[in-house]
Each structure stands twice: as structure tokens, then as C-alpha cells.
Amino acid sequence: MELMQVEGVSKFYQDGRVPAALRDVSFNVHEKDFVGVVGPSGCGKSTLLRILAGLESPSSGRVWFHGREVSAPQARISMVFQSCALFPWRTVVQNIEYGLELRKVPKAQRREIALGLVRLVGLAGFEDAYPKRLSGGMKQRVGIARALAVDPEIVLMDEAFSSVDEYTAEVLRGEVTDIWKETGKTFMLVTHNLGEAIQLAERVVVLSSRPGHVKSLLDIDLPRPRDPEDPDFVRLHKELFALLKEELETSIVRHRLRRVRELQELSDLERT
Amino acid sequence: MRRRPLRGQFPTKVLLVRLTPLKDVKDRLLCLLPLTVILSGWELLSASGIVRAELVPPPSKVLMTLTSQLSTASFVLMVLRSFSNLTLGILLALFMAAPLAIWAGLKRQVDSTITPSIMLAGSLPDLALLPLLMMWFGEGSLAAILMAGVCAFFPIYFTTREGVRSIPTEYFQVSTIFHSGRFDFVQKLILPAIVPQAITGLRLAFDFVWEVILAIEIIARVAGIGSFINMSVERQTVDAAFAGIFAIGILSIIVDRCFFGFLEERVKRWA
Numbered sequence: 001m002e003l004m005q006v007e008g009v010s011k012f013y014q015d016g017r018v019p020a021a022l023r024d025v026s027f028n029v030h031e032k033d034f035v036g037v038v039g040p041s042g043c044g045k046s047t048l049l050r051i052l053a054g055l056e057s058p059s060s061g062r063v064w065f066h067g068r069e070v071s072a073p074q075a076r077i078s079m080v081f082q083s084c085a086l087f088p089w090r091t092v093v094q095n096i097e098y099g100l101e102l103r104k105v106p107k108a109q110r111r112e113i114a115l116g117l118v119r120l121v122g123l124a125g126f127e128d129a130y131p132k133r134l135s136g137g138m139k140q141r142v143g144i145a146r147a148l149a150v151d152p153e154i155v156l157m158d159e160a161f162s163s164v165d166e167y168t169a170e171v172l173r174g175e176v177t178d179i180w181k182e183t184g185k186t187f188m189l190v191t192h193n194l195g196e197a198i199q200l201a202e203r204v205v206v207l208s209s210r211p212g213h214v215k216s217l218l219d220i221d222l223p224r225p226r227d228p229e230d231p232d233f234v235r236l237h238k239e240l241f242a243l244l245k246e247e248l249e250t251s252i253v254r255h256r257l258r259r260v261r262e263l264q265e266l267s268d269l270e271r272t
Numbered sequence: 273m274r275r276r277p278l279r280g281q282f283p284t285k286v287l288l289v290r291l292t293p294l295k296d297v298k299d300r301l302l303c304l305l306p307l308t309v310i311l312s313g314w315e316l317l318s319a320s321g322i323v324r325a326e327l328v329p330p331p332s333k334v335l336m337t338l339t340s341q342l343s344t345a346s347f348v349l350m351v352l353r354s355f356s357n358l359t360l361g362i363l364l365a366l367f368m369a370a371p372l373a374i375w376a377g378l379k380r381q382v383d384s385t386i387t388p389s390i391m392l393a394g395s396l397p398d399l400a401l402l403p404l405l406m407m408w409f410g411e412g413s414l415a416a417i418l419m420a421g422v423c424a425f426f427p428i429y430f431t432t433r434e435g436v437r438s439i440p441t442e443y444f445q446v447s448t449i450f451h452s453g454r455f456d457f458v459q460k461l462i463l464p465a466i467v468p469q470a471i472t473g474l475r476l477a478f479d480f481v482w483e484v485i486l487a488i489e490i491i492a493r494v495a496g497i498g499s500f501i502n503m504s505v506e507r508q509t510v511d512a513a514f515a516g517i518f519a520i521g522i523l524s525i526i527v528d529r530c531f532f533g534f535l536e537e538r539v540k541r542w543a
Contacts, residue, residue: 055445079449085442089464089542099450101460130542150450 003154003186004029004052009061011047012211020211021047024061027205027214029154034180035188036197038240039207039215040247045190048212049158052188053079065154075103078152082159084139086131092118092142093127099150110149117145120179137168144176154186161196173200177224194240198233199226206243209251216243329511338515347500351519354496357413358485361420362428362477368421369429370470374462377436387433394426399487406492416485416494423484424477431476435469436462468543471535478532482524 005028012020021044029035039045050056052063054073063070065077078099086095093114100110118127121141131139140160147155157176161169177200180187191197197204198220206216218240222232311331317323318330325333341347372390376383401422405415439462447461489498497516504512 050445053449055448073449073451075451077449079445081442081446083440083442085440085446087443087446087461087464089467098446098460102447102450102452102456132542 002028003031003066005064006052007062007064009048009051009058009063011044011051012059023211023213025212025214027217029186029188031186032184033186034200034202036201036204037188037190037207038192038194038197038204038244039212040209040244040251041192043207043210043212045207045212046158049156049190053077053156076153078147078150078155080143080147080155080157080160082163084143084163086139086142088131091128091130092123095142096145096149098146103150113149117149121145121175136164137172140164140172152185154188157187157189159191160189162193176200194237195228198236198240199228204240206240209247215247326508327510329514333511334514334518337511338518341512341515350495350497350500351523354485354489354498355523357416357496358420358481360417361481362424362474364417364421365424365428365477369425370432373429373432374436377433390429398423399484402488402492411492412494416488419488420481420485424481427476427480428473431469431473432466435466439465468539471532471539475532478527
């Protein structure tokens with residue numbers, strides 16, 4: 001069943017000079033899906049995620065969640081931030097409990113949920129630690145636990161592994177795959193790391209350079225756990241890389257063309 | 273959930289811990305050296321009659337006067353009166369400045385509307401208002417409290433505003449994602465986030481307002497420890513004047529260590 005439908009979403013800004021962030025983006029997300037979103041930097045993939053989360057509204061187009069339009073944050077859509085965004089004045093457990101607290105879940109119950117999640121993300125023993133005592137990887141585990149605490153149907157992750165070192169990121173990816181399988185929730189991950197997308201996702205949405213639109217939709221039907229040295233994995237990686245390289249080149253060409261046009265306009269001005 | 277900012281160590285424990293950590297007793301003792309030198313030099317000068325004891329009484333005499341004064345109700349009441357004027361003034365300023373500062377910190381438009389005027393008002397010498405306040409509100413504690421409030425307003429406003437402005441955007445997104453209501457937004461995000469800056473603001477206000485309160489009491493003769501010092505000098509009981517000054521010093525140290533020190537220790541756990 002379709003959980004989320006993205007329908008012709010565009011995003012442009014009031015000041016006309018900046019090129020639009022997104023142009024006519026459409027794709028569907030079904031239940032228990034794991035969608036990776038990749039694209040050249042600045043293509044608006046994080047903007048897309050914020051629109052899906054209801055944090056920003058699209059300039060045109062719509063996002064449907066369970067057949068209802070998303071115009072504000074939804075109770076069952078949760079998010080993991082690149083910077084973790086843990087509240088430093090709250091302990092690990094208190095950070096995880098935050099969403100439940102706002103939903104007026106009784107204290108005993110939310111503590112139970114939080115402690116369960118602490119164990120799930122492997123932070124037992126750090127329940128009462130403040131974020132400043134945690135490493136980057138541990139912080140992101142708390143961020144994931146906080147997102148899961150409110151029992152969402154879909155978890156949106158914005159470059160969730162790019163603020164930690166590569167080894168920790170590798171471990172976290174494995175854990176997220178396990179969580180995805182165990183909880184049966186839907187995940188969407190925005191990333192610039194192609195290998196990461198192939199390793200985690202069931203499907204990968206490839207966005208073009210700014211303004212981003214869906215250039216390609218790739219199904220990743222490799223058996224799990226996925227081995228980056230598997231020939232199929234390598235083939236997909238090459239395929240994705242070729243797609244992005246093309247985009248990067250067009251964006252450079254476009255950029256040069258713009259410069260040329262600007263120079264042209266300048267010389268026109270001088271002549272008149 | 274009730275917030276529990278003050279749970280944990282009892283304030284006096286903080287005082288003791290901060291004053292006597294056993295590992296660097298030596299350093300602590302060393303810092304007492306200049307004080308000892310000054311006090312003993314002063315004692316010698318006074319006792320030997322090089323300086324007239326009526327003008328500069330020896331510290332031993334001041335100490336004796338202080339202990340005897342501390343057991344008289346009128347002296348203690350004077351000190352308490354100054355202290356309550358100071359505290360009420362700061363609280364008044366806090367209740368006026370903090371909501372405004374939070375509002376300005378959150379909304380750019382509000383900030384650009386009100387902050388320039390507040391900056392302008394803050395750059396005026398605050399004490400110049402005193403004669404007017406005394407004309408409007410009488411020459412008693414009320415004028416002193418209002419004066420203290422005016423002086424404390426600016427440091428509290430600017431530090432709190434800065435605190436709100438330095439909250440990362442993602443924190444707001446987190447609170448939006450989880451459907452924070454307006455009340456929870458202030459209680460669970462804004463207030464805890466600005467605690468460090470608010471403490472700085474209160475501390476600045478506290479130091480500044482002490483001076484202002486004393487000036488008011490000395491110049492305008494509003495009842496309090498300042499007017500006590502003034503009267504003692506006029507009555508040529510200089511030892512009592514010094515006792516008043518020492519009492520202020522001791523009270524400031526206690527507030528600094530117990531109240532602000534305690535709050536800072538709490539904040540240091542996470543900040």
C-alpha cells in the first residue's frame with residue numbers, strides 16, 4: 001500500500017535570483033519501504049525531506065500521507081537530524097522521552113519506552129548521561145531513539161551518518177538496517193554517500209542538480225546483508241555514480257553558461 | 273514533568289567544596305597571603321598611632337564592632353533592607369526584561385522594532401533618573417527598588433536575547449516535529465536553553481545593582497546599609513562604617529558562592 005505520495009513538488013524562493021530548489025518531484029513511498037534519496041550537493045534533497053516532514057511547505061505540488069495532505073508535522077512522521085540536535089540540558093533518557101512528554105504520555109510509561117529504546121540502540125549504562133559526554137555516534141543513536149520513541153510509521157533521516165567517522169557510520173548503518181527489519185517501519189534517508197544508499201535502501205531516488213527533479217528511480221534488490229564488494233553492488237554503484245556525474249557536469253556547464261550570459265549582459269550594458 | 277533545576281547538592285555544601293578542595297589547599301592558602309599582609313600592615317599602622325585610629329580604626333576593632341553589630345536587630349535589619357531592595361529590583365527587572373527579550377530573540381521584526389529603543393535607553397546614565405523617581409515615588413524604598421529595576425533591566429535583557437538568538441535552528445525543528453505547544457515550547461525549549469546566559473545577566477545585574485543601591489542610600493539617604501555607613505561617618509564612629517562595608521562584602525561573597533556558584537555548578541553538568 002502507498003504510505004506517502006509525493007506529487008509534483010516544487011520549491012522556489014521569493015527572491016528570483018536563486019534558482020528554484022526543487023522542480024516537479026514525484027514518487028511514492030510504500031509501507032515498510034526504505035527509500036534512499038541521493039543527488040549532487042545543493043540539489044534540494046534536504047529541502048525535500050523538510051517538506052515531507054511538514055517543516056516547510058512546497059511552492060506547488062502536494063505530499064500525501066495516508067491519503068491526507070501533509071501541511072504541518074504529522075504525529076506519525078519522525079525525523080533524525082544531521083547534527084543530532086539533542087537538547088544538551090537533557091540526559092539521554094530525557095531526550096528520548098521528549099516527544100512522548102509533549103504527547104502527555106504518563107511518566108512511568110514513557111520511561112519504560114525510553115529505556116527499551118536505550119537498550120535497542122545499545123546505550124545501556126548511559127541513560128543519565130548528558131549529550132556532552134557522548135561521542136558523535138552515541139549522540140546519533142540517541143537521535144534515532146528519540147525519533148523512534150513516538151512510534152512513527154515513517155522515519156526521515158537527513159544525512160544521519162555524515163557527522164560521524166566512517167567506522168562508526170558503518171556500525172550505525174548496520175544497526176539502522178536491523179531496526180528497520182525488526183520494527184517494520186518505513187525509512188527514508190537523504191545522503192550524498194552512494195554506497196550508503198545502496199547498502200541500506202530498497203529503492204533509490206536520484207535527484208538532478210538544482211533545481212532538483214527525479215532523474216531516476218533505482219530498485220536495489222540485492223540480498224541482505226549487502227556486501228560492497230559484491231559485483232552487483234559495484235555495478236549499481238557505478239550506475240549511480242555515472243548518473244550523478246552527468247548531473248554534476250550539466251550543473252557545471254549551466255553554471256558556466258550563466259557566467260557567459262552575465263558577461264554578455266555586462267558588455268551589452270557597456271555598449272548602450 | 274516538573275523541572276528540577278535546584279535538586280542536588282545543598283548550597284552550603286557547594287560553598288565548602290569550592291572554598292576547600294583538599295588537593296590545592298596550598299594554592300588556597302597562598303591566595304590569603306596578600307590579604308593577610310594588608311590586614312596586618314593596616315593593623316600595625318593603626319595600632320602604632322601612625323594613622324589616627326579615629327579615622328582608620330584597626331581591623332581587629334572593625335571585626336569586634338562587626339560581631340557586636342551583627343547581634344543588634346537594627347544593623348541586621350539595615351542590611352536586610354538593602355538586600356531586599358536589591359533583590360526586588362532585580363526580580364522586577366527579570367519579569368519585565370525576560371519576556372521581552374525572549375520575544376525579541378524569537379521574532380526578527382519585534383527585535384528590530386524594540387531593541388534600538390532599549391539600546392538607546394540603556395546608553396543613558398541610569399542614575400540620572402533617580403531625582404525624578406524620588407519626586408514621583410517618594411524618597412523611600414519604592415524609588416530605590418525602581419531604580420534598581422531600571423539598572424538591572426539592560427544586562428538581563430541583552431544577555432537573555434543573546435541566549436535565545438543562539439539556540440540552533442534544528443532545536444526549533446525538533447520541537448515542531450514533535451508537536452510542541454506554545455507553553456511547552458517556552459517551558460521545555462526556550463527557558464532551559466537560555467539558563468546559562470540568564471545566569472550571566474543576573475550576575476552582571478547583581479554586581480551593578482549593589483553599587484546603585486549603595487549610591488542611592490548614601491546620596492539620597494534611603495534607609496539601608498549605605499545610609500548606615502554614611503551616618504556612622506557623620507557620628508565619627510568610623511569602626512561602624514567599616515563594619516558596614518565588611519558586612520556588604522561578606523554578603524556578596526555568600527550570594528556569589530551559594531546562589532550563583534550553585535546555579536553555575538548545575539549548568540556545568542550539561543553545558
